[in-house]
Amino acid sequence: MASQQSVEPFDLVIFGGTGDLAVRKLLPALFHRFLDGQIPPNSRIVGVAREGLDDTGYRAQLREALVQICDAAKLDEFLQQVFYRALDARKDAGWDDFAALIKAEPEHVRVFYLSTSPELFVDLCGRLGQHGLNLGQSRVVLEKPIGHDLASANRINDAVGKVFSESQTFRIDHYLGKETVQNLLVLRFGNALFEPLWNSAHIDHVQISVAETVGVGHRAGYYEHAGALRDMVQNHMLQLLCMVAMEPPSSLAPDAVRDEKLKVLHSLKAIDAGNAAQLTVRGQYRAGVAEGDHVLGYQEELGGSKTGTETFVALKAEIANWRWAGVPFYLRTGKRMPDRVSEIVVTFKPVPHSIFDAGSGTLAQNRLVLRLQPDEGVKLWLTIKHPGPGGLRLRHVPLDMSFAEAFGVQQPDAYERLLLDVVRGNPTLFMRRDEVEAAWRWAGPILAAWAASGEAPRSYAAGSWGPSASVALIERDGRTWHDDNE
Ligand code: NAP
Numbered sequence: 001m002a003s004q005q006s007v008e009p010f011d012l013v014i015f016g017g018t019g020d021l022a023v024r025k026l027l028p029a030l031f032h033r034f035l036d037g038q039i040p041p042n043s044r045i046v047g048v049a050r051e052g053l054d055d056t057g058y059r060a061q062l063r064e065a066l067v068q069i070c071d072a073a074k075l076d077e078f079l080q081q082v083f084y085r086a087l088d089a090r091k092d093a094g095w096d097d098f099a100a101l102i103k104a105e106p107e108h109v110r111v112f113y114l115s116t117s118p119e120l121f122v123d124l125c126g127r128l129g130q131h132g133l134n135l136g137q138s139r140v141v142l143e144k145p146i147g148h149d150l151a152s153a154n155r156i157n158d159a160v161g162k163v164f165s166e167s168q169t170f171r172i173d174h175y176l177g178k179e180t181v182q183n184l185l186v187l188r189f190g191n192a193l194f195e196p197l198w199n200s201a202h203i204d205h206v207q208i209s210v211a212e213t214v215g216v217g218h219r220a221g222y223y224e225h226a227g228a229l230r231d232m233v234q235n236h237m238l239q240l241l242c243m244v245a246m247e248p249p250s251s252l253a254p255d256a257v258r259d260e261k262l263k264v265l266h267s268l269k270a271i272d273a274g275n276a277a278q279l280t281v282r283g284q285y286r287a288g289v290a291e292g293d294h295v296l297g298y299q300e301e302l303g304g305s306k307t308g309t310e311t312f313v314a315l316k317a318e319i320a321n322w323r324w325a326g327v328p329f330y331l332r333t334g335k336r337m338p339d340r341v342s343e344i345v346v347t348f349k350p351v352p353h354s355i356f357d358a359g360s361g362t363l364a365q366n367r368l369v370l371r372l373q374p375d376e377g378v379k380l381w382l383t384i385k386h387p388g389p390g391g392l393r394l395r396h397v398p399l400d401m402s403f404a405e406a407f408g409v410q411q412p413d414a415y416e417r418l419l420l421d422v423v424r425g426n427p428t429l430f431m432r433r434d435e436v437e438a439a440w441r442w443a444g445p446i447l448a449a450w451a452a453s454g455e456a457p458r459s460y461a462a463g464s465w466g467p468s469a470s471v472a473l474i475e476r477d478g479r480t481w482h483d484d485n486e
Contacts (some may be wrong), residue, residue: 007423008137009040011108015124016115017047017058017084020218025064025174026115027082027209029415031066034078036419037183043108089120089127099131106136108147113141117222117257119243122159128463129163139422141170144235145226146431149447150440157433170422171431175236175241175342177414177421180376182429183242184344185252187378195248197348199323206329207345208240211337213291215462216311218436220302228282228313232333233326234443238265239431240344240372241329245319254428255474258435265438276449281458281469284311285336288462295336301344308440310457311335314470315446316477330474332481334444336462342372345482360396369398369484377402379484 012030014022020102033039047058059079085101087094102110109457112128114121121142128134140160147153158171175181188194197203210232216223223231242261249256254422271279284307286297298311312334319329348366356363367381421429458467465471465481474481 003394005266005424007038007420009043009108010111010423011044011046011102011105012111012113012419012423013046013048013102014113015048015116015120017055018049018051018061019115019398022047023062025413025415026113027062028066028069029225029413029419031069031078032412032416033079033420035074039081041081041105043081044105045082045481047082048087048098050086050088052086053085060062065342073270073481077397079180089116089123095127095131099133102133103135109137109139109423109425110135111139111141115143118143118145118147118156121156125163134163134168137425138164139168139170139425140164141172141422143172145230146171146436147440148225148230149415150437150444153436157436166433169263169425169433170427171433171436172418173239173431174414174418175372176239176429177418178372178376179379179411180370180372181240181243183378184370186216189248200325200327201325204347204349205327205479206244206347208237208244208329208331209345209481210237210333210342211339212335213337213340215285215290215301216298216337217296224302224307224309227309228311228333228335229443229447233313233315233331234439237331237333238439238442240458241317241331244344245324246327247323250464251257252428254426255432257428258432262432262435262438264319265435265442267319267321268345268442269320270442270445271315271317272445273449273452276446277453280313280315280446280450281467282310282450283467283470284309284457285311285334285462286377286459288336288464290463292335297462308456312470313467313475314466316473328477330479330481332466332470334466336464338463343482344370344372345480347482356392356394363394364396367482369482375402410464443462
């Protein structure tokens with residue numbers, strides 16, 4: 001069963017309420033929480049954007065998008081709690097009316113979710129401040145990307161910080177809301193089995209992969225200015241790396257966890273012009289076959305423009321501390337890959353000596369695979385004896401736990417968990433300002449090294465696992481990318 005912890009009545013304002021994220025993720029997540037009885041009846045969800053809609057028009061738009069999820073009667077009940085205000089973040093009109101709506105419920109927890117382009121964060125926070133809306137229990141949620149580099153992240157954080165304190169600021173990274181990621185904490189710190197082995201004496205290497213089958217599609221405008229390093233590595237993948245690598249926090253108190261993650265970020269070895277060519281590979285998809293269809297290359301999707309934006313990155317990161325010295329963390333992410341899969345693979349060292357005959361088969365290394373998507377779960381690959389007579393034959397098999405199968409329920413979407421965490425004021429799974437800055441400090445020199453090299457990203461066919469140089473990156477070290485089907 002999903003968590004049924006109650007929350008106080010709240011107003012949740014979604015700036016960018018007509019946008020893709022709001023309609024595809026945030027409102028369905030809120031609707032699911034409503035179906036589970038977790039949205040108090042007098043709470044309000046307020047969509048805000050420039051489009052000239054009223055409450056009825058907005059509800060009709062959402063109804064069309066949400067109707068597939070459940071029966072219409074429940075949906076209409078939910079939509080009675082949804083409102084809309086039209087305004088422009090950069091213009092005065094509409095703000096007085098919006099402020100009056102919000103101030104009508106002074107006792108409510110209020111959440112301002114900035115689901116717009118980050119260029120608007122400064123304007124939005126400024127106007128929320130001017131209209132005196134940071135009252136009582138208010139929080140602001142910032143969607144990624146927080147800036148384009150360290151300087152722009154600082155500009156946004158400074159502007160937000162003029163209106164909202166750090167404890168009111170929730171920088172969301174939805175990967176941290178995934179069940180598997182929270183399960184990583186429980187596996188590591190709730191079992192006596194793993195933590196004694198969780199270090200360079202026993203772990204050979206770690207792989208973190210986030211592969212998408214889709215291309216950039218309608219997000220091309222945003223993506224062209226971001227690229228895979230900014231879009232995936234600087235935030236989601238570094239956060240996953242931190243969860244794998246951090247020291248045990250003293251508790252799950254927000255700052256206890258975030259202090260430990262920050263130490264990992266500070267311990268990452270620099271990748272810059274001196275070593276980027278050895279430690280990183282960037283690629284860009286060309287036309288190919290993906291999911292059975294012929295698809296365009298990235299540049300063709302952009303109307304044929306020549307561009308050096310990467311749609312694929314593989315890199316080898318290292319953490320310079322006692323626990324992880326000499327253990328590589330291989331990170332790989334790309335669009336137009338053959339499968340949609342996000343996983344963390346922890347590979348243990350081989351046994352020091354084999355007592356088995358060569359004819360028994362090979363001894364494979366143990367692997368712990370934490371799958372974030374598509375089907376959240378955990379697999380522990382072990383060597384066992386093939387059952388039955390006929391001599392001792394070794395088999396490498398997974399202890400496989402799909403959460404959906406094991407618990408007989410579909411896991412809630414990460415946003416369901418995170419949105420209610422914001423209402424409850426629990427920032428444990430959100431990024432603190434210094435984490436975002438440390439991540440940019442590490443990513444910045446990689447971007448600078450690529451820019452200085454003047455080299456174009458390597459081309460790869462859509463529907464492949466990226467440029468061959470990515471295979472070479474890991475095979476040079478005598479290792480291979482994990483393939484769950486092997
Ligand atoms: P989007 O589809 O382009 O939506 C943008 C929203 O902002 C629309 O509702 C738009 O409506 C509104 N807006 C634009 N200019 C405005 C202004 N001046 N004043 C008030 N509202 C304005 O973008 P999105 O994909 O939902 O993404 C939103 C944010 O989430 C971005 O920062 C994105 O990087 C991040 N994000 C998105 C996803 C995703 O899956 N989509 C995933 C992770 C993070 P009007 O044009 O009517 O004003």
